[in-house]
Amino acid sequence: MTERQPTASGVIAAAKRIAGQVTVTPLLPFEFRGTRLWVKAECLQPVGSFKLRGATNRLLQLNEAERARGVVAFSSGNHAQGVALAAKRLGVAATIVMPADAPAVKMDATRGHGADVVLYDRATESREEIGRRLAGERGATLVPSFDDVDVIEGQGTVGVEIAAQLGRQPPLVVVPCGGGGLSAGIALALPESRVLVAEPEGWDDMARSLAGGSIVPVAEPAPPTRCDALQTKLVSPLTFGALQAAGAEGVAVSEAEVGAAVRYAFSTLHLVAEPGGAAGLAALLAGKAGDVPEDSVIVLSGGNIDPVLFAQILAE
């Protein structure tokens, strides 16, 4: 693999490369405790999350022979949809390895974009092994969900858009964090901003890694969480390195705080957020984001949620 590190100029190049292939999502104003803030609504991407960005940036750099052999990805859902749609648009065959307990809405959407979906048992099988085996058998290119320079730089285009839409780099940007691809890319794009990543309680390995100065995994047994998009047990040197260099910090949010954020997005912002996508908003609403100056930005990273779970959260 490449030894190249993700860079700010790489993010800028990615923004030029994927222009027209992804939606420039709106930066929407809202008022919180008398302060004007902004939400970057990545749930409004055609696949319902920012994942289309990194996938598109990666696939656009395949050569003709690689395109012909197709791509493989493993993902609980949002990366799956991002790779599937990017592949469909570029005429590349995609195979997606998904856990059998992934939200049905994410599986259906992935198949709807024409991808071949292979299910595995999250408890007994390794998606990494299955993905690598499939890639090996077919000569296909594996598209990692975050441990990849091109993917990180593609996700970072969210930050490029924020700066352009706001007319400056925000004082603070709060970003949900699973493997850290989105937050690392944004940190590269917005070097003047304070970057705060938000993770579910018990899954806050990036926060603890940043606090301790080296990568630590999620402590087992990890608690159940409705933030399926953020269930990453080990971050990557690429994402950790970029966030550490930016002086980023992390914060953990509870399931109740995430629920409150999903309800706030519904009633006040009129946006559909999935629990993982609302983790940054949860940190803000719970008062866990520290000093929040005017024009701070909350990234709402995804909106793919089963209607039954959404109704449950509304009723809480």
Add this chain to the structure above:
Amino acid sequence: MTERQPTASGVIAAAKRIAGQVTVTPLLPFEFRGTRLWVKAECLQPVGSFKLRGATNRLLQLNEAERARGVVAFSSGNHAQGVALAAKRLGVAATIVMPADAPAVKMDATRGHGADVVLYDRATESREEIGRRLAGERGATLVPSFDDVDVIEGQGTVGVEIAAQLGRQPPLVVVPCGGGGLSAGIALALPESRVLVAEPEGWDDMARSLAGGSIVPVAEPAPPTRCDALQTKLVSPLTFGALQAAGAEGVAVSEAEVGAAVRYAFSTLHLVAEPGGAAGLAALLAGKAGDVPEDSVIVLSGGNIDPVLFAQILAE
């Protein structure tokens, strides 16, 4: 009152007047039956609907003496919030007359914007009389929800934005219709577009008026509908006239079709739509919009819905 008619140049002037006071809502692409269409997401205005536009355009034209005496409006909810927030921003006192059975979420939001809310019984009292009496007693200015040139021209700024964002006037624009302020304003802004208005079944008085060539009221007894924002029993010569001159047509959508549209907005667009706001989308999804060329625009006009009703619709 004025005898001036709403005009295209009035809409352009309104767009300049209210710039910076309202959110430029996103025009979001989506694919329907293989055709690329766009949704104009007015549910993403700070008050959750387009109503902030007309109210702001009206209030900005009050003189100092009128501002000091305040404004009065009657509304089931969305116009209430629009007037309340516009008044708050301009430092004008607002009294809003609302039906006692209006959605709690709309009443709370109206009070949250600092307005004085006066409730009335929809079955036994006339909101028009109460509103006029309050306006008379206080010397306040009545801000109609649609029967007003400035309000119509303000709502029409949605059309100005659509043309700017799309780079041309769309071949078709589908718009929810209560009193017709939004659709009339859009018809003025987009003279080259085919305009289709969507109303709930049994409340399709604008459709029947346009088909028959003169204004007819809703036939009593009108059926129950979840589209509380579209429960207008008689349209105005101002709105009817603009739509008739544009050659607009109307279509009626069922409660089930509206429910399907709310669910589609949730799962595919990741937007929170209220039933009335989704009436145009309902017409599209039900195949009632006739020929729908590429780059047609669906206006999603509002997203203020009680969570219990939203959960019910998701479960249907």
